[in-house]
Amino acid sequence: MTENNNILTCKQVFKSYPMGAVRLEVLKGIDLNVGRGEFVVVKGASGSGKSTLLHILGALDKPDKGDVFFEGKKLSAFSGKKINEFRNRKIGFVFQFYHLLDELTVLQNVLLAPMVRAGAIGWLVGSAKAKKSALQLLGELGLSERTEHRPYQLSGGERQRVAIARAMINEPDVILADEPTGNLDSETGNGILRIFEKLHSAGQTIVMVTHDDRIAQKASRIIRLADGRVAPG
Numbered sequence: 001m002t003e004n005n006n007i008l009t010c011k012q013v014f015k016s017y018p019m020g021a022v023r024l025e026v027l028k029g030i031d032l033n034v035g036r037g038e039f040v041v042v043k044g045a046s047g048s049g050k051s052t053l054l055h056i057l058g059a060l061d062k063p064d065k066g067d068v069f070f071e072g073k074k075l076s077a078f079s080g081k082k083i084n085e086f087r088n089r090k091i092g093f094v095f096q097f098y099h100l101l102d103e104l105t106v107l108q109n110v111l112l113a114p115m116v117r118a119g120a121i122g123w124l125v126g127s128a129k130a131k132k133s134a135l136q137l138l139g140e141l142g143l144s145e146r147t148e149h150r151p152y153q154l155s156g157g158e159r160q161r162v163a164i165a166r167a168m169i170n171e172p173d174v175i176l177a178d179e180p181t182g183n184l185d186s187e188t189g190n191g192i193l194r195i196f197e198k199l200h201s202a203g204q205t206i207v208m209v210t211h212d213d214r215i216a217q218k219a220s221r222i223i224r225l226a227d228g229r230v231a232p233g
């Protein structure tokens with residue numbers, strides 16, 4: 001029962017956070033459809049709830065009210081196991097501050113997701129193949145010479161490319177990216193932009209929070225959050 005070609009849908013999503021005795025209402029009835037293959041850019045002032053929305057879309061957080069649907073199915077009805085599968089296989093997250101593990105090498109950081117996906121026994125069988133895919137992906141992102149580095153030994157742009165490789169490795173249906181160029185100089189940011197453009201041309205569905213107007217020009221659609229809702233126009 002997929003609605004049209006929508007891959008992710010939000011219906012009347014509300015989210016608030018406790019603030020002392022009161023609650024801070026951040027999302028106040030978000031309605032949103034993301035079509036397969038779309039590149040949706042989310043804009044809005046700082047504090048308008050962009051990261052909150054992205055976390056809810058990727059099931060990293062739950063709405064207080066309202067529903068998120070993946071391919072027409074309610075996330076809130078998923079079992080714990082299914083929600084983990086959703087996060088691991090269907091969604092690839094790219095965060096502003098990379099969130100890489102400094103204890104692991106670049107290659108190991110990318111291999112973490114397929115390792116979780118395979119489980120202990122599966123990993124015995126599948127690790128060689130996963131390693132090959134990870135090395136290929138890192139190569140495509142210009143990181144062949146960096147696979148044994150640790151994240152702290154990399155530049156910001158390199159770290160963000162590792163984070164993109166990690167998001168891509170399980171071939172997710174949707175990439176959710178939260179200001180992926182926010183911490184990069186404009187030239188490095190352009191490189192990251194080109195990677196997302198290329199992914200989009202290859203059919204990847206992307207939802208990206210960004211203040212960057214150069215990126216917004218490449219989007220299929222721009223939505224703006226204001227006053228807890230998707231602003232008209």
Ligand SMILES: Nc1ncnc2c1ncn2[C@@H]1O[C@H](COP(=O)(O)OP(=O)(O)OP(=O)(O)O)[C@@H](O)[C@H]1O
Nearest residue numbers: 017018024026044045046047048049050051052053
């Ligand atoms: N865990 C939390 N507890 C309390 N308040 C929170 C929490 N997370 C976010 N908020 C508040 O909710 C509001 C929206 O936060 P969010 O991070 O979604 O904004 P944003 O649009 O991503 O902003 P920015 O552009 O600065 O990243 C902010 O005012 C923030 O202070």
Ligand SMILES: [Mg+2]
Nearest residue numbers: 050051052178
């Ligand atoms: Mg944010």
